[in-house]
Amino acid sequence: MDEVKIVVAHSERATLRVGDVFLKVDTDQVRIDAEVEAMAAVPVPTPEILWRKPPVLAIAAVPGATLGRLGEPSTASPAAWASAGAAIRTLHDAPLPVRVGRAGRGLDELRAELDGECELLVAKGLLPADLVTRNRQVAEAALRPWTPAFTHGDLQIAHVFVDGDSDEVTGIIDWSEAGRGDALYDLATFTLGHEEHLDEVLVGYGADVDLDVIHAWWSLRSLLGVRWLLEHGFDAFAPGCEVDVLKSRM
Structure with a gap:
């Protein structure tokens, strides 16, 4: 019997993961719908959908290996x-979907969320005020x-x-946040x-990209992520x- 891996x-x-099958359990059907729609529409390799029975989506493993993980050197x-x-460029050049994705939130909404999160990071003593202030300044370029x-x-x-021999992309997974958005958010x-x-x-x-905006998204995404990650065991x-x-932006 295949081992069940979380x-x-x-x-x-x-x-x-059970053998070569991944079971995604998510009670938010909007996220699952977005994932299924995106995988059907994008012109890049995605996992095969084996079956769907809410709240579970079963997909096949893709061949190859990831480029790496956050916090570990990439080989x-x-x-x-x-x-x-x-x-990624092929994805960004694809016809626009109807949905607005995570990378497409309105600027006013995003600015309010960011400012609120910065206040909490300092008030709760999670990060030094100067570190938060500096990165909030950097993050402004993304808005x-x-x-x-x-x-x-x-x-x-x-x-x-990617395939280890050809270096070609064999699959891109986890499309639940897909939709219309800022291309530089993906690159960052x-x-x-x-x-x-x-x-x-x-x-x-x-294509030429604005590096200051990518740096800004690094700061913005990190500021928004720290507290959530800590509260969810990461x-x-x-x-x-x-x-x-x-810290690298200081």
């Missing part, structure tokens, strides 16, 4: 990072008008798989904690993770 689990959702080649950049693109919305490097999420690979990604992406203070990303 991939990730918190109060909002859980993902289990992937420059060609693999460039290949990922090319796949500008942007041209909508088809975005993944949670494009962590652990969600992108993908390179968060792996700044040294940004140039390689942009070689494959093949260590944002681990080497190379969100708090180190914030």
